[in-house]
Amino acid sequence: MKTKRFIVNTACHILLAVLSVIWILPIFYVVLTSFRAESGSYKSYIWPRGFTLDNYINLFHGNTNINFTRWFTNTLVIAIFSTILSAFFVLCVSYVMSRLRFKMRKKFMNIALILGMFPGFMSMIAVYYILKGLGLLETGVLKQVALVLVYSGGAGLGFYMAKGFFDTIPKSIDEAAYIDGATKWDTFVRITIPLSKPIITYTLITAFMGPWVDYIFAKVIMGNDSQYYTIAIGLWTMLEQEFVEYYYTQFYAGCVMISIPIAILFLLTQKCYVEGVSGAVKG
Amino acid sequence: MGIKKKKAQPVYDRPSDANISQAFKKGNTVTKASFFVFGLGNLMNRQIGRGLIFLALEIAYIIYLITFGIGALGDFITLGTAQQGEVYNAALGIYEYSAGDDSMLCLLYGVITLVMTAAVVFLGCMSGKSAFCTQVRKEKGKHIPTFRDDIRSLKEENLHAFLLSFPIIGIVCFTIVPLIFMILIAFTSYDHEHQPPGNLFDWVGLDNFKAMFSQGSKLAGTFWPVLSWTLIWAVFATVSCFILGMLLALLINRKGTRAKGFWRFMFVLSVAVPQFVTLLSMRTIFNANGPVNVILRQLGMIGATESIPFFTNALYAKITIICINIWIGVPFTMLSTTGILQNIPAELYEAAKIDGASAATIFRKITLPYMLFVMTPNLITSFTGNINNFNVIFLLSGGGPDSMDYYYAGKTDLLVTWLYRLTITQKDYNLGAVIGILVFIILATLSLITYRRTGAYKDEGAFQ
Numbered sequence: 246m247k248t249k250r251f252i253v254n255t256a257c258h259i260l261l262a263v264l265s266v267i268w269i270l271p272i273f274y275v276v277l278t279s280f281r282a283e284s285g286s287y288k289s290y291i292w293p294r295g296f297t298l299d300n301y302i303n304l305f306h307g308n309t310n311i312n313f314t315r316w317f318t319n320t321l322v323i324a325i326f327s328t329i330l331s332a333f334f335v336l337c338v339s340y341v342m343s344r345l346r347f348k349m350r351k352k353f354m355n356i357a358l359i360l361g362m363f364p365g366f367m368s369m370i371a372v373y374y375i376l377k378g379l380g381l382l383e384t385g386v387l388k389q390v391a392l393v394l395v396y397s398g399g400a401g402l403g404f405y406m407a408k409g410f411f412d413t414i415p416k417s418i419d420e421a422a423y424i425d426g427a428t429k430w431d432t433f434v435r436i437t438i439p440l441s442k443p444i445i446t447y448t449l450i451t452a453f454m455g456p457w458v459d460y461i462f463a464k465v466i467m468g469n470d471s472q473y474y475t476i477a478i479g480l481w482t483m484l485e486q487e488f489v490e491y492y493y494t495q496f497y498a499g500c501v502m503i504s505i506p507i508a509i510l511f512l513l514t515q516k517c518y519v520e521g522v523s524g525a526v527k528g
Numbered sequence: 529m530g531i532k533k534k535k536a537q538p539v540y541d542r543p544s545d546a547n548i549s550q551a552f553k554k555g556n557t558v559t560k561a562s563f564f565v566f567g568l569g570n571l572m573n574r575q576i577g578r579g580l581i582f583l584a585l586e587i588a589y590i591i592y593l594i595t596f597g598i599g600a601l602g603d604f605i606t607l608g609t610a611q612q613g614e615v616y617n618a619a620l621g622i623y624e625y626s627a628g629d630d631s632m633l634c635l636l637y638g639v640i641t642l643v644m645t646a647a648v649v650f651l652g653c654m655s656g657k658s659a660f661c662t663q664v665r666k667e668k669g670k671h672i673p674t675f676r677d678d679i680r681s682l683k684e685e686n687l688h689a690f691l692l693s694f695p696i697i698g699i700v701c702f703t704i705v706p707l708i709f710m711i712l713i714a715f716t717s718y719d720h721e722h723q724p725p726g727n728l729f730d731w732v733g734l735d736n737f738k739a740m741f742s743q744g745s746k747l748a749g750t751f752w753p754v755l756s757w758t759l760i761w762a763v764f765a766t767v768s769c770f771i772l773g774m775l776l777a778l779l780i781n782r783k784g785t786r787a788k789g790f791w792r793f794m795f796v797l798s799v800a801v802p803q804f805v806t807l808l809s810m811r812t813i814f815n816a817n818g819p820v821n822v823i824l825r826q827l828g829m830i831g832a833t834e835s836i837p838f839f840t841n842a843l844y845a846k847i848t849i850i851c852i853n854i855w856i857g858v859p860f861t862m863l864s865t866t867g868i869l870q871n872i873p874a875e876l877y878e879a880a881k882i883d884g885a886s887a888a889t890i891f892r893k894i895t896l897p898y899m900l901f902v903m904t905p906n907l908i909t910s911f912t913g914n915i916n917n918f919n920v921i922f923l924l925s926g927g928g929p930d931s932m933d934y935y936y937a938g939k940t941d942l943l944v945t946w947l948y949r950l951t952i953t954q955k956d957y958n959l960g961a962v963i964g965i966l967v968f969i970i971l972a973t974l975s976l977i978t979y980r981r982t983g984a985y986k987d988e989g990a991f992q
Contacts, residue, residue, distance in 0.1 A: 250784065253784065254784040254785075257779060257782065257784065257785060258785070258786070260779065261779060261780070261785070261791050264776070264795075265791065265794035265795065267855075268794060268795055268797070268798050268855065268859065269794060269797065269798075271798075271806070271809060271810065271813055271855075272797060272798060272801060274809075274813060274819055275805075275809050286817075287812075287815060287817035287818060287822075288822070289817075289822060289825075290822065290826075291819050291822055291823060291826075333694075334694065334695040334698060337691040337692065337694070337695055338691070338692060338695045340691065341687070341688045341691050341692055345687060345688040347688045350688075353692075358975075358976075359972065360699070360703055360704070360707070361912075362912060362967075362968050362971040362972050362975065363707055363964060363967070363968045364916050364918075364943075364944045364947060364964050364967050364968070365916065365918075366918065366944075366947075366948065367707070367710050367947060367960070367961070367964035367967075368703065368706030368707050368709070368710050369706075369951075370710070370951055370957060370960075371636070371705070371706030371707075371709040371710050372702060372706045374632065374633075374636055375636070375701070375702075375705065375706065378633075378636065394698075394702065395702060397698065398698040398699070398701060398702030398703070399698060399699055399702045399703040400695070400698065401692075401695030401696065401698055401699050402699060402703065405905075405909075428683045428684045428687075429683065429684055429685075429687045430682075430683035430684070430687055430690075431683075433687070433691075454802065457802050457804070458802050458803050458804040458919070459804075460804065460919070460922075460923070461918065461922075461948070465952070477804050480804070480805070480808060481808070484808060484811075484812070493812075496808075497809070500805040500808070500809060503802060503805065504800070504801045504802060504805055507800065507801070507802050508797065508800035508801055509800075511796075511799070511800040512793075512796065512800055
């Protein structure tokens with residue numbers, strides 16, 4: 246019995262080790278190549294012949310094509326503003342759907358469900374023309390405003406997750422507050438929000454991640470305005486046919502550079518994420 | 529006589545308590561007039577603030593209609609009549625463009641005007657109801673809420689209106705208006721031959737849908753294979769990530785496993801890296817000259833100059849994409865299922881063990897049903913998400929390898945990536961819109977049926 250358990254345990258650990266190697270290797274390769282000294286794109290060997298930090302240094306002392314610092318700040322600014330806006334939208338809608346009862350509630354939820362089923366960028370062209378009509382595509386800065394609006398505008402529809410969380414906060418807490426004379430608004434701000442740190446963090450992170458990983462909307466709105474590119478378009482540009490020979494290793498350096506802050510953020514808040522998924526009150 | 533209890537008339541605390549027909553039937557002249565002159569009933573009863581807001585909005589709408597709206601509605605019906613032409617300017621000796629109508633803008637402004645009109649009709653109903661409430665309250669000699677009361681009510685019984693107003697404005701501007709616009713485009717001839725501002729396009733009814741389904745046409749010959757690959761992809765991607773992710777979570781969480789945190793970290797690391805980065809790196813890693821092929825060459829599994837066509841052979845590309853998607857999705861499922869797995873009552877497992885069930889049976893009979901029950905809404909979202917999974921396909925294979933048999937699509941194109949190509953590259957907006965509508969119909973039928981059946985939707989209040 247004991248030996249059998251030992252064998253099973255060892256097998257499990259070996260399996261886990263193999264799997265985690267599979268999961269780590271590509272990441273390792275990215276990091277490795279970002280330090281590769283030889284320029285050019287694909288090589289006939291894996292392990293670099295020499296190592297260098299130039300790929301990173303070049304990113305920041307960029308030439309005209311590659312302006313990594315600029316792209317980074319662009320994305321950061323857009324991410325911060327759209328995070329604030331969309332988190333506000335999501336929390337408002339999900340609280341209303343979870344706690345308040347009114348005539349249109351069920352209808353609103355069904356409409357949200359239906360709207361969610363249309364492919365997101367089916368409306369991209371129309372959004373583009375609406376923004377143009379509003380005069381938001383005139384200059385680069387306005388384009389950034391437009392991008393923030395695009396990222397956060399429809400955010401109110403993604404309320405299901407947070408609503409599910411609010412649903413798990415016992416209603417008796419709210420009722421106790423009403424008895425003490427609190428208005429519903431007070432209850433929302435002073436009681437529900439402080440109790441919902443995990444889901445707020447979750448909402449913030451997902452909203453924050455959006456601009457870093459979106460390529461399509463950013464590309465359509467920014468066009469060829471490379472000064473105002475976000476990271477995603479920038480990195481994509483580096484892999485294009487005419488650039489890949491020059492920027493292959495720098496591309497990986499760029500990947501590492503943006504992965505580190507986001508990964509740290511993600512790992513720090515992972516706990517909140519898991520709590521957010523599983524609800525406020527543990528069974 | 530008097531056996532039937534007369535239903536007590538509700539005290540109309542807020543306008544939404546009344547219904548429209550009631551307000552119209554029982555309301556007095558002022559109330560009825562309030563349906564057309566917004567805020568009249570409120571103004572007559574000294575609810576100046578509320579009344580003025582209603583009135584101001586109506587006046588603003590009328591001004592809009594006169595200066596712009598009526599013309600926009602006319603253009604909406606014709607989609608523009610004057611085509612842009614070239615006029616010879618004798619003074620400068622060049623051809624100049626004479627300004628024509630832009631069908632695109634005609635359609636857009638038309639939609640915006642229609643949405644605004646709908647909003648104003650809604651506002652009119654609100655105004656009528658509000659007047660009716662005030663009338664009833666006045667007849668009963670009750671306090672008529674002042675403007676200050678109205679403001680205060682936003683924090684209490686009208687909190688939902690207050691909190692929802694901004695998100696709804698966002699949703700209307702950036703989701704609903706564009707969506708109506710694109711749906712309408714599906715019924716026009718807005719393709720690469722009818723590009724505004726140079727050319728006009730017009731309403732064509734169901735022609736685009738007919739073209740999409742007509743037997744033997746190139747479009748139909750593209751649509752069906754792309755649709756079937758989309759469905760195959762969505763099923764494989766969802767199921768594989770769900771099952772494997774759950775197994776991984778079980779493997780890490782089982783009693784005998786040491787250093788749980790460490791293992792979890794190893795897998796979570798790949799989730800932490802932005803998906804965009806992962807996908808682009810994966811594309812280079814599986815490139816014809818990328819590291820995977822290099823390793824295979826060095827191991828002697830393929831010839832020194834050969835490479836496995838990971839993205840250039842249709843079948844290989846499909847398999848590669850599904851595998852890479854597993855790489856991306858499994859840690860994510862692992863993360864979100866860990867908490868739920870720990871919530872499965874331990875007694876169930878103990879009872880099963882006492883009855884002599886094997887690990888596989890326990891998984892099949894306890895873990896899987898429980899997880900399916902809890903995760904169904906989640907699974908549906910990820911299934912629909914996969915049907916619309918633009919990023920994975922676009923960034924990995926770009927839909928390729930391209931096929932001559934298809935109408936501007938590749939072998940791994942999903943409906944959404946095909947939609948993207950048709951609109952952005954090919955400028956066949958009408959066909960793109962048709963595909964968008966079809967995707968919607970597929971998703972709607974699939975998910976409304978299943979979603980409404982799940983426990984999570986039916987008794988959403990179960991835990992409160």
